[in-house]
Amino acid sequence: MSAATLNHDGAFAAARRRLRFGPLWLAAPGLAFLAIFFLFPVLRLLGLSVQDLETSAWTGDHYARIVATDVYFRVLMSTFRIAGLTALLSLLFGYPLAYWLAQLPERQRGLAILAVMVPFWTSYLVKTFAWMVILGRTGVINQILSGTGMSPLPLLHNEFGVMAGMVHAMLPLAVLTMLPVMTTLDRRLVQAAETLGAPPANAFWLVYFQLSLPGVAAAGLLTFISSLGFFIVPALLGGPQQTMLAQLIISQIQEMLNWAFAGALATFMLVAALVTCWVYDRLFGLSSLSGETSGRTGGGQGRLRGAGMSILSGLAKASTALGGPVGRLLGPTVMDRLLPLYSAAVIVFLVAPALVVVPIAFTTSPFLDFPPPGYGLEWFRVYFNSDLWVSATIRSFAVAFATAVLATLVAGLAALALARSSSRWRGAIFAFFLAPMIVPRIVIAVGLFYLFAQIGLVATDLGLIIGHTVLALPFAFVAISAVVKGHDWRLDQAAATLGANRFRTLMLVTVPLIRGGLVAAFLFAFITSFDELTVAIFVSGGVKTTLPKQMWDDMILQLNPTLAAVSVVVFAIVMALLLMAEWLRRPAR
Incomplete structure (x- = not known):
């Protein structure tokens, strides 16, 4: 064999080694799915924003129109501000609520978290409808004010109504994002700081709060990006001054069919989301969203850390100066009860709106009177006897079930692939699977609509399943990744040593041990689709038509x-799913 042949074979083998992804091939179905139904539609929409659809020439007129037109620029700034x-x-x-939950014993914490999970998983439409009942001119609050002889307050169709609805919608997400970080913190570090002479305020701000910052930043990232694409709350609870970017995009598509201008509006929203995500990634790393450590260091971070420590030191000094007089005024007993009382008030704020809707559902009045003048089942009969409502409900269940199965399967394979791989592509693939959670939903929806209109998937169940799976995939992926990260792979190796092939090892060893993550992923995907x-x-x-539509x-x-x-x-469906998840989780303990 010649030297040239040997060199050629060696080069070919080296190329094969470079292209060998190993376990990452398990992520191939998910990568292909997201490339076709997420990346391509979004990039196509962004391309339309710099294109004249009549002449197909490149143009920046759409962006110039946004900046030059006062109403569009005002909506843009209002969106970022809200x-x-x-x-x-x-x-x-x-x-404070997450801090209190982290202090509770595990059993009590589980019950309290359930009170946060219920509003978190309750439909945005249900929560918004509840706030319309509470804040309306003849709503619950104004009825109480009228009963005390006070004049009704304008609580709806203004910024107060929008902020009440949006904070109520985003607060559970913030709490549930911060809580896992807080529960892993070693509180003995705070005790050690106090033992060494640090005042309680210094120990909290400079030790505990500093260690919890990754969770705080992750919560800020997710709530800000989710709020950017909101249109339900501002459309129903706000007025013209609270119009947000997503509402403009919807009107440009549905009323004017102006794809290019809608693409330009979507680009502004997407850039804001990506810049926010980039800042978070530079400071903490995107992998920390699933509980992994990023290990990021650098001079820029050192300067930011120094500035942050100065701010925390100032907060500690202010808390110490203020805490002494307040503590003496209220007394130790009241001070000890402040945090539980505050946490109870926040939980009531989260749960009460959904509960207000319940008696109105049984009213005998054709109006939304509270309290109802009488009780009956008339409106449930209207619902169950309506072919339109029943067909929408059945379709929502079918689409949500198919979405949950598909998202759990694809996300499970991807999570297993990344857990077993040490490839340099691992970080990029992880970020790609999180991308649909970072890109505002309205951008994804408009991009999919443009694609589906060309391939005939508009007004089809398959189109709904594909679109919902794109949105549900990141949540399922994070849920499974968090469980797979702690899996003991030596058990799989032991099964293989005893003669089990890869499929039997997966089904009889790996899947039963990560069942909790799979159930959580399925439910996350189901609720994401159903809502x-x-x-x-x-x-x-x-x-x-689906039930939310x-x-x-x-x-x-x-x-x-x-x-x-x-x-x-x-x-009731959400509550049943939560109880089912709890029941399925118990045997795995």
């Missing part, structure tokens, strides 16, 4: 007690 305020208030109100409205508005085509149409036209009955049905 999203920023929502994230800030969610962190401020949510941190999803953004994709349904575009892809359903007004024909394949039907609720949205009715809420836009006229509020009626039938919506309360539907809300109770949705709320």
Whole structure:
């Protein structure tokens, strides 16, 4: 054999080694799915924003129009301001609750977390409808004020209504994001700081709070990005001054069919989300969203760390100066009860709106009177006797089940691939699977609508399943990754040593041990699909109506007690799923 042949074979073998992905091939189905139904539609939409659809020439006129037109620029700034305020208030109100939950014994913490999970998984439409009942001119709050002789307050169709609804929607997400970080912190570090002479305020701000910052930053990232794409709350609880970017995008597509201008609006939203994500990644690393450590270091971080420590030192000094007089004024007993009382008040704030809807669903009045003048089942009969409502409910269940199965399967394979791989591509693939959670939903929905209109998937169940799976995949992926990360792979090796092939090892060893993550992923995906409205508005085509889409149409036209009955049905479904998840989780302990 010649030297040239040997060199050629050696080069070919080296090339094969470089291309060998090993376990990462398990992620190939998910990568292909996201490339076709996420990356391509989003990039195509962004391409439309710099294109003249009549001449196909490149142009920046759409962006110039946004900046030059006062109304569009004002909506752009209003969107960023409302999203920023929502994230800030969610962190401020949510941190003490997460701190209190982290201190509870495990059993009590589980019950308290359930009270946070219920509003977290309850449909945005149900929660928004509840706030319309509470804040309306004849709503619960104004009825109470009228009963005391006070004049009604304008609580709806203004910024107060929008902020109340959005903070209520985002607060559970902030708490549930911060809590896992807090529960892993060693509280003996705080005790050690106090033993060495640090005042309690210094020990909290400079030790505990500093260690919990990755969770705080992750909560801020997720709440800000989620708020950017909101349109349900501002459309139903706000007024013209609270119009947000997503509402403009919807009107440009549905009313004017102006794809290019909608793409330019979507680009502004996407850039804001990506910049926020980039800042978080530079500071903490995207992998920390699933509980992994990023290990990031650098001079820039050192300067930021120094500035942050100065701020925390100032907060510690202010807390010490203020805490002494307040503690003496209130006394130790009251001070010890402040945090539990505050946490109970926040939980009531989270749970009460959904509970207010329940009695209205059983009213005998055709109006949303509270308290109801009488009770009956009339509006449930209207719901169950309506072919439109029943077909929408059945379709939502079918689409959600198919979405949950597909998302869990694809995400499970990807999570196993990344857990077993040490490839340099691992970080990029992880970020790609998280991308649909980072890109605002309205951008994904419009991109999919443009793609599906070309391939005939608009107004089809398959189109809904694909769109919902794109949105559900990151949540399922994170849920499974968090469990797989702690899996003992030596058990799989032992099964292989005893003669089990890879499939039997997967089904009889790996899957039973990570069942908790699979159940959580399935439920996350199911609820994401069952509650999803953004994709349904575009892809359903007004024909394949889902339950959220039907609720949205009715809420836009006229509020009626039938919506309360539907809300109770949705709320009952969420509760049943939560109880089922708890029941399935117990044997795995």
